[in-house]
Amino acid sequence: xxxxxxxxxxEKVPLTDEEQEQIKAYLTPKKLRKRQYLLQEGEVCKAxxxxxxxxxxxxxxxxxxxxxxxxxxEGWTIxxxxxxxTGEQATYNxxxxxxxxxxxxxxxxxxxxxxKQPKYETYMRLLITGAYIAxxxxxxxxxxxPVEERYTSFTEMYPDIAxxxxxxxxxxxxxxxxxxxxxxxxxMADRK
Amino acid sequence: xxxxxxxxxxEKVPLTDEEQEQIKAYLTPKKLRKRQYLLQEGEVCKAxxxxxxxxxxxxxxxxxxxxxxxxxxEGWTIxxxxxxxTGEQATYNxxxxxxxxxxxxxxxxxxxxxxKQPKYETYMRLLITGAYIAxxxxxxxxxxxPVEERYTSFTEMYPDIAxxxxxxxxxxxxxxxxxxxxxxxxxMADRK
DNA sequence: ACGTTTCATTGACAATAGTCAAGAGTGTTT
DNA sequence: AAACACTCTTGACTATTGTCAATGAAACGT
Numbered sequence: 547x548x549x550x551x552x553x554x555x556x557e558k559v560p561l562t563d564e565e566q567e568q569i570k571a572y573l574t575p576k577k578l579r580k581r582q583y584l585l586q587e588g589e590v591c592k593a594x595x596x597x598x599x600x601x602x603x604x605x606x607x608x609x610x611x612x613x614x615x616x617x618x619x620e621g622w623t624i625x626x627x628x629x630x631x632t633g634e635q636a637t638y639n640x641x642x643x644x645x646x647x648x649x650x651x652x653x654x655x656x657x658x659x660x661x662k663q664p665k666y667e668t669y670m671r672l673l674i675t676g677a678y679i680a681x682x683x684x685x686x687x688x689x690x691x692p693v694e695e696r697y698t699s700f701t702e703m704y705p706d707i708a709x710x711x712x713x714x715x716x717x718x719x720x721x722x723x724x725x726x727x728x729x730x731x732x733x734m735a736d737r738k
Numbered sequence: 739x740x741x742x743x744x745x746x747x748x749e750k751v752p753l754t755d756e757e758q759e760q761i762k763a764y765l766t767p768k769k770l771r772k773r774q775y776l777l778q779e780g781e782v783c784k785a786x787x788x789x790x791x792x793x794x795x796x797x798x799x800x801x802x803x804x805x806x807x808x809x810x811x812e813g814w815t816i817x818x819x820x821x822x823x824t825g826e827q828a829t830y831n832x833x834x835x836x837x838x839x840x841x842x843x844x845x846x847x848x849x850x851x852x853x854k855q856p857k858y859e860t861y862m863r864l865l866i867t868g869a870y871i872a873x874x875x876x877x878x879x880x881x882x883x884p885v886e887e888r889y890t891s892f893t894e895m896y897p898d899i900a901x902x903x904x905x906x907x908x909x910x911x912x913x914x915x916x917x918x919x920x921x922x923x924x925x926m927a928d929r930k
Numbered sequence: 931a932c933g934t935t936t937c938a939t940t941g942a943c944a945a946t947a948g949t950c951a952a953g954a955g956t957g958t959t960t
Numbered sequence: 961a962a963a964c965a966c967t968c969t970t971g972a973c974t975a976t977t978g979t980c981a982a983t984g985a986a987a988c989g990t
Contacts, residue, residue: 615874675823678819681877720881918977
């Protein structure tokens, strides 16, 4: 249990067996069925979730239309960090696209681990730094590139997600309508 | 010297006088004239820069057109983090929009401080976490909202930047052409 | 104070993306 | 097997944004 979680952890920060056991004591397993919510807008986000198996999405809703901020498959971490850290209401929803097994770090666990295990703080710092750099790149491509090129680089960067997730969600992730993405794919196919 | 740097630091992590002196020893002051580069695409980013005075921008260039990823005025931190951390070539440019005074944390200083001063690591973690949350919000508004609403929330969120920076750079930051922003502003003005 | 560059605005037109509606194909449930 | 929900595609039309070019105003450097 928690194999993938500790594999990813140790890629960033190596741990002794004792340290691993110590951290393990703070983790909570959770299973989620397809379509089940992990978090709904308006609630307070009570945990950071690491995905051991399955696929989730994080999205906001605006006039009834959904905008996907993030996907998370095996090995990824997902949360509404702002709500988690401040205790304010969440502005995002998180739900399961496939049946999923998660490792939760609750708020209490997070605070204790920060106090007691310096390597946890280092891991968190590196995790967020990586997420920040990835997000900068995504934003850069969003303001710089035409939709077609954004789609191409998405499928190249995340071929696994592109296959597992419905197209209209990829459109939503990219910030365009499903019809638009469909037409772009057609144009790309016609050129070949 | 470094007043604002330590003010911002202590807002996140309080320091004793000795700790402050210890950290101060690792910092490097730097002045930049308007239009001068702090970093050019292709170089390796050698420092994280904190702005004591003045204004900078970070941007990428794509077919001759510039796309602004970030502004940084007094109290903000700016860097090509990916290049800084990995030693790879920078993909962004950073230059001064106004004469500026900076506090630099060089790569060597960063590594030493991480080893010797746990509060520095905590500060970095909190700094990047805040930047990450802000970036998530910006991306959400980019994929969710029409240009006009993005412009309004930009001017409300950063009225100081909106005043100090040329309009075409705000357009670039938002991912639209200067003509488009100009027309949107006209439409907003006409409605009143 | 001068000439030069940078900026913002506007117009005419082209390209791109959104909207609304219909239909076909899948897979699931009962 | 029939009914249903979900997904993707396509067409016709609208709205938004980009492109190119010109102009006037402001800011800048010397």
